[in-house]
Amino acid sequence: MLEINKLSCKIGEDRILNSISFKVLPGEICTIIGGSGAGKTTILRILCGLEQRFTGDILVNGDRVRKGANYFGLVPQGCSLFSHFTAVDNVSYALRKVKKYPKARAHAIAAENLAKFGLLDKLTSYPSSLSGGQKQRVAIARTIVMEPKILLFDEPTSALDPEVTRDIIEAIKTLSATGIPILIVTHDLPMARRVATHVIYLDSGSIAEDSGAEEFFSNPRSERARRFLSENIQPC
Amino acid sequence: MFDGFRQIYSEIPYILSGVGVTLSYAVIAVIFGFWSGTLLAVIKISNSCILRSFGSFYTSIFRGTPLLLQLFIIYFAIPQILGIGISAFMAGIVAFSLNSAAYVSEIIRAGIGSVDRGQYEVAKVLGCSRLQIMGDIIFPQAIRNVLPSLVNETIDLLKESALVSIIGEADLLRRANIVASEHYLYLEPLLVAGACYYTLVMILGIFAKLIEKKLSC
Numbered sequence: 001m002l003e004i005n006k007l008s009c010k011i012g013e014d015r016i017l018n019s020i021s022f023k024v025l026p027g028e029i030c031t032i033i034g035g036s037g038a039g040k041t042t043i044l045r046i047l048c049g050l051e052q053r054f055t056g057d058i059l060v061n062g063d064r065v066r067k068g069a070n071y072f073g074l075v076p077q078g079c080s081l082f083s084h085f086t087a088v089d090n091v092s093y094a095l096r097k098v099k100k101y102p103k104a105r106a107h108a109i110a111a112e113n114l115a116k117f118g119l120l121d122k123l124t125s126y127p128s129s130l131s132g133g134q135k136q137r138v139a140i141a142r143t144i145v146m147e148p149k150i151l152l153f154d155e156p157t158s159a160l161d162p163e164v165t166r167d168i169i170e171a172i173k174t175l176s177a178t179g180i181p182i183l184i185v186t187h188d189l190p191m192a193r194r195v196a197t198h199v200i201y202l203d204s205g206s207i208a209e210d211s212g213a214e215e216f217f218s219n220p221r222s223e224r225a226r227r228f229l230s231e232n233i234q235p236c
Numbered sequence: 237m238f239d240g241f242r243q244i245y246s247e248i249p250y251i252l253s254g255v256g257v258t259l260s261y262a263v264i265a266v267i268f269g270f271w272s273g274t275l276l277a278v279i280k281i282s283n284s285c286i287l288r289s290f291g292s293f294y295t296s297i298f299r300g301t302p303l304l305l306q307l308f309i310i311y312f313a314i315p316q317i318l319g320i321g322i323s324a325f326m327a328g329i330v331a332f333s334l335n336s337a338a339y340v341s342e343i344i345r346a347g348i349g350s351v352d353r354g355q356y357e358v359a360k361v362l363g364c365s366r367l368q369i370m371g372d373i374i375f376p377q378a379i380r381n382v383l384p385s386l387v388n389e390t391i392d393l394l395k396e397s398a399l400v401s402i403i404g405e406a407d408l409l410r411r412a413n414i415v416a417s418e419h420y421l422y423l424e425p426l427l428v429a430g431a432c433y434y435t436l437v438m439i440l441g442i443f444a445k446l447i448e449k450k451l452s453c
Contacts, residue, residue, distance in 0.1 A: 048360075050360065080352055082377075
């Protein structure tokens with residue numbers, strides 16, 4: 001379980017996050033939505049340890065964390081695959097270097113995970129020869145082989161076509177079925193509606209609404225959320 | 237002209253043996269220049285203000301003054317201060333390496349900047365150390381991205397090595413000049429030297445293309 005208490009972030013004179021608190025339970029898929037500059041990505045950066053300028057507590061399964069590397073797995077926006085490595089090397093790299101697995105074992109685990117995502121025939125392909133959806137799946141495999149306790153996605157469907165988006169949603173749901181809490185930051189509201197169990201609407205660094213996905217999309221409580229939905233949602 | 241070539245025919249092997257001298261300068265200076273340039277690039281992107289300032293100062297000095305002046309300072313002025321002699325070979329290697337380091341550091345710094353920062357962050361979140369990230373992820377891609385510029389720098393170094401002929405080293409150009417003054421014939425020996433430089437640069441270009449092809453993915 002991920003628990004965030006009174007998380008604030010101020011960079012220079014800009015207050016990015018304003019005392020936000022929320023929980024993501026095991027098996028939950030929580031999406032954080034909001035306009036540009038609402039502070040969505042900053043939350044992920046803080047959780048991952050990429051942004052240190054914050055106050056507040058982050059608890060994973062009750063343990064307070066300061067640096068997120070051992071707890072959180074991040075699938076970044078745009079994948080950021082290591083472009084000089086093949087798919088299997090992208091996935092096995094951290095197993096070898098961080099978990100110190102022998103090459104053969106790391107390779108076998110990587111291949112097994114890529115196979116789960118239907119990429120067995122792409123093991124030796126370089127990122128430049130993979131499609132957007134394939135890259136996204138390699139990025140997910142690269143993250144989950146490290147067995148994070150919480151999985152974070154930053155705009156997982158940006159720049160993907162509807163069919164690939166559907167595949168990625170299925171992949172996220174399959175991962176969620178294993179019980180891992182998943183936090184997704186997105187501005188893709190149709191995707192959020194299809195995947196989320198829980199929605200946090202962030203507005204100017206504050207949580208404007210925190211509710212179940214069904215309730216949020218059918219009957220948002222706050223006026224701001226209602227306006228945001230009417231301005232942004234497309235029929236799905 | 238053919239008559240001129242006939243006259244210097246027996247001297248051609250002497251000029252050609254300068255290829256080894258020229259190459260030894262270029263190869264040693266490229267190796268030293270590359271590694272010290274890399275170190276300097278890392279210094280320039282470090283978190284320490286003092287190190288960054290040192291990096292910028294170093295580059296400004298070596299880019300802001302002629303290479304020939306630097307060679308003269310190392311060959312003539314340093315022995316004056318330290319009271320010890322320095323061979324022309326050593327002076328050449330030191331001057332070319334230090335000078336090349338300044339240029340290479342800028343090339344590599346640009347290469348590091350060209351690698352998507354997201355990769356650095358992902359590797360960090362995966363738990364990799366800064367050294368692993370730089371060594372395995374960023375640096376190989378940076379080098380791949382700037383390979384054409386590094387090849388240009390190597391070609392420059394190979395040609396600029398001709399400056400050592402001024403301090404008396406018998407490199408390709410100096411040997412051509414010696415033959416020229418012995419026979420009072422300038423065009424032919426200089427053409428031989430020019431053909432050697434050109435061939436070396438072409439071979440280097442072919443090697444670079446092969447490496448580029450191997451690194452592309």
